[in-house]
Amino acid sequence: MAPTTQLPRPIIVSGPSGSGKSTLLKRLFEAYPDRFGFSVSHTTRSPRLGEEDGIAYNFVTKEAFRKLVDEHSFIEHARFGSNLYGTSVGAVKSVAEKGRTCILDIEMEGVKQVKKTDLNARFLFLQPPSVEILEKRLRGRGTDKEEDIQARLAQAGKEIDFSHIPGVHDQIIINDDLEKAWQEFKAFCVPDER
């Protein structure tokens, strides 16, 4: 295996809910379809029709999942309903081993976990111009219930405070004008094109 330093470094994109992560990542994957990749998550849920192990998810038993948790294999893991889901360090490394830059869209606790690993990641934070504008965008998106919007706004303050701790992120992009944010985002993710 090639030394980690020669492999594409993973990019960690974080930012409050509604800051525009999905919008910019969609553009990035459309503009550079072969350059980036997402890691394959682990789950204890059963595969649905057509879902291949190792492609849609790494399907594992609850026992195997717990063992991975005990071995600190996950960057983050969570329960949704009766199923467990997790992002493993190994899954991120395997994207890099295929020559692609792995992109992780994660929240603050995940960022802290990645910093404890040997992934040698680059950290990008997407910041809304203000909490008022963030609220407008969350409402405009039309996908969230009122209580979810309030919870997302409360969490946004914590995410922004954390992002301002020196050394946490390599770059902070303020997503005010979308075209300007896209240019900055692209320059960070595809630095050799500058």
Ligand SMILES: Nc1ncnc2c1ncn2[C@@H]1O[C@H](COP(=O)(O)OP(=O)(O)OP(=O)(O)O)[C@@H](O)[C@H]1O
């Ligand atoms: N610069 C911008 N100007 C105006 N609207 C924007 C801008 N960037 C994103 N939006 C809009 O804001 C809303 C939230 O963006 P998006 O869904 O990409 O956020 P997100 O960070 O991926 O949120 P989540 O973490 O909840 O998935 C969307 O409706 C999107 O179209």
